[in-house]
Amino acid sequence: xxxxxxxxxxxxxxxxxxxxxASALLWYGKLTTTLERAKEVRKVAEKMITLxxxxxxxxxxxxxxxxxxxxxxxxxxxxxxxxxKLAARRRMLADLQNIPELQGDKEKKAAYKARTKDIKCPLIxxxxxxxxxxxxARAKELGQGGGYTRILKLSNRRGDDAKxxxxxxx
Numbered sequence: 190x191x192x193x194x195x196x197x198x199x200x201x202x203x204x205x206x207x208x209x210x211a212s213a214l215l216w217y218g219k220l221t222t223t224l225e226r227a228k229e230v231r232k233v234a235e236k237m238i239t240l241x242x243x244x245x246x247x248x249x250x251x252x253x254x255x256x257x258x259x260x261x262x263x264x265x266x267x268x269x270x271x272x273x274k275l276a277a278r279r280r281m282l283a284d285l286q287n288i289p290e291l292q293g294d295k296e297k298k299a300a301y302k303a304r305t306k307d308i309k310c311p312l313i314x315x316x317x318x319x320x321x322x323x324x325x326a327r328a329k330e331l332g333q334g335g336g337y338t339r340i341l342k343l344s345n346r347r348g349d350d351a352k353x354x355x356x357x358x359x
């Protein structure tokens with residue numbers, strides 16, 4: 190993350206702040222912050238979405254032999270990540286924070302566990318399964334890439350008169 194904005198923080202704090210806010214933006218779809226922070230978070234979020242768009246359809250189908258309860262060998266089909274998608278997934282895991290999936294208000298614990306059983310990193314899965322296909326279709330429709338976020342300006346903050354904005358996914 191090369192930037193000329195220091196945001197009033199040390200380097201390690203600034204990098205952590207930007208990546209944690211980018212994670213929150215990609216998870217919730219909307220974020221309220223200052224204008225300078227929003228511009229930095231936008232760079233990171235758009236790069237992650239672009240990385241996902243380029244690699245989300247790189248999958249490999251594999252057959253593995255499994256033994257069932259009767260000691261019979263059965264061939265089972267699996268869908269694994271291809272090399273490009275795996276590298277992109279690892280890059281996202283290194284940079285973004287993992288936000289845990291929340292249990293619904295009236296959802297039972299067993300239903301929650303069954304729903305989240307196969308998902309180890311919910312944010313990364315959401316990027317690959319929801320954002321990447323949506324923005325890939327949008328890019329093909331409009332004939333352009335990028336522009337996945339927008340900044341809506343609000344009034345200045347009362348305490349320090351900082352310019353507040355809403356950063357959201359388009």
